[in-house]
Amino acid sequence: MELSPHTPDVIAIVGPTAVGKTAVADALAQRLGGEVVTADSMQVYRGMDIGTAKPSLAERSVTHHCLDLVDPGEPFSAALFQAHARSVIDTLLADGRTPVVCGGTGLYVRAALDEMEFPAGEQEDNAVRARYERYALEHGSDALHALLAEKDPESAELIHPNNTRRVVRALEMLEEGTSYAEQSAGFSARRSAYPTRYVGLTMEREALYERIDARVDAMVAAGLLGEVERLLEAGFRDALTAMQAIGYKELVPVIEGSAELDEAVESIKRSSRRYAKRQLTWFRADPRIVWVDVTGLMPGEVLDAVTGALDSGAATTKEEQ
Numbered sequence: 001m002e003l004s005p006h007t008p009d010v011i012a013i014v015g016p017t018a019v020g021k022t023a024v025a026d027a028l029a030q031r032l033g034g035e036v037v038t039a040d041s042m043q044v045y046r047g048m049d050i051g052t053a054k055p056s057l058a059e060r061s062v063t064h065h066c067l068d069l070v071d072p073g074e075p076f077s078a079a080l081f082q083a084h085a086r087s088v089i090d091t092l093l094a095d096g097r098t099p100v101v102c103g104g105t106g107l108y109v110r111a112a113l114d115e116m117e118f119p120a121g122e123q124e125d126n127a128v129r130a131r132y133e134r135y136a137l138e139h140g141s142d143a144l145h146a147l148l149a150e151k152d153p154e155s156a157e158l159i160h161p162n163n164t165r166r167v168v169r170a171l172e173m174l175e176e177g178t179s180y181a182e183q184s185a186g187f188s189a190r191r192s193a194y195p196t197r198y199v200g201l202t203m204e205r206e207a208l209y210e211r212i213d214a215r216v217d218a219m220v221a222a223g224l225l226g227e228v229e230r231l232l233e234a235g236f237r238d239a240l241t242a243m244q245a246i247g248y249k250e251l252v253p254v255i256e257g258s259a260e261l262d263e264a265v266e267s268i269k270r271s272s273r274r275y276a277k278r279q280l281t282w283f284r285a286d287p288r289i290v291w292v293d294v295t296g297l298m299p300g301e302v303l304d305a306v307t308g309a310l311d312s313g314a315a316t317t318k319e320e321q
Contacts, residue, residue, distance in 0.1 A: 002275065009093055009194045010194045010196040012109060012197070013025045014198065015201035015202055015280075016208060016276035021104065022036075022053070026060060026131050028303065029308065034092065035063040035097060037092075037101045038102055039101055040052065043067070045072045045076075052245065053215065067120050067221055073239040082116070085108075085111065090099050106282035106283060114192055129168060129172050132167075132168045135147070136206075137238055144171075147171065148170050155184075156170070164244055168240075197290075199309045199310060215272075220261075228251040231243070247268050250265075290307055291309075
């Protein structure tokens with residue numbers, strides 16, 4: 001199936017973890033003569049490959065951008081991602097190539113494609129952030145979240161206690177004279193920065209959970225434990241954001257001798273399933289997304305279904321907002 005000649009400037013492939021976004025985005029970009037722009041908050045880190053399901057070079061038939069941007073210990077944010085992704089998208093469009101944005105990190109997808117302005121403090125490291133990061137390391141994520149709840153209960157309600165990076169940012173924003181809750185309210189408006197057509201991949205819950213479990217097992221078989229060991233040996237034990245990623249934080253206690261591998265693997269599976277549920281909640285709130293159920297479909301059938309959805313959907317433009 002071929003796309004209509006009215007293909008939008010940008011295509012976005014979104015959905016939960018393990019649903020098959022990367023393979024579809026790669027095949028679609030190859031078909032269109034485009035390139036992939038990855039919107040994943042953990043795949044930006046070098047050395048975190050197996051646990052983030054980063055596509056190998058053999059799995060990339062076209063260029064994939066926004067991978068391996070920083071080391072795990074380096075500060076990174078949605079604002080920094082936005083600057084990098086926008087530069088890539090603008091370059092591709094200027095060259096007449098279609099950017100295919102692919103990701104499961106909802107905020108990163110929106111940072112790349114929507115008119116969102118981040119506070120200046122989000123764009124660089126600073127002493128306030130470092131202070132709260134030290135607090136988290138010394139007292140734990142629950143204590144940090146409790147501190148936010150005491151200072152700004154409205155924002156605390158919006159952020160999961162395990163999302164340490166976002167809790168730190170919310171505390172930081174209070175000292176800048178604003179709040180995470182206020183920023184979130186502003187983000188609710190969906191104004192596209194580019195004409196974009198969105199396709200969301202989904203599948204029956206049981207099938208998705210089976211895929212998640214199988215992928216976790218495959219990651220462990222591929223050497224995930226060794227990958228975490230190498231990160232620890234490289235000095236990234238206290239890399240707050242990166243080492244809180246699913247698949248990494250659960251294995252640190254195994255390496256340090258305080259947990260069993262089989263228990264950690266089950267914990268990774270549970271956390272991954274919960275994450276998939278949160279992703280679906282985020283993306284289903286966006287009315288611009290056309291959903292494609294890929295349950296039981298072969299790869300070629302998935303690509304045809306996505307192509308059909310793109311051909312029938314309406315591109316989102318600034319003027320339509």
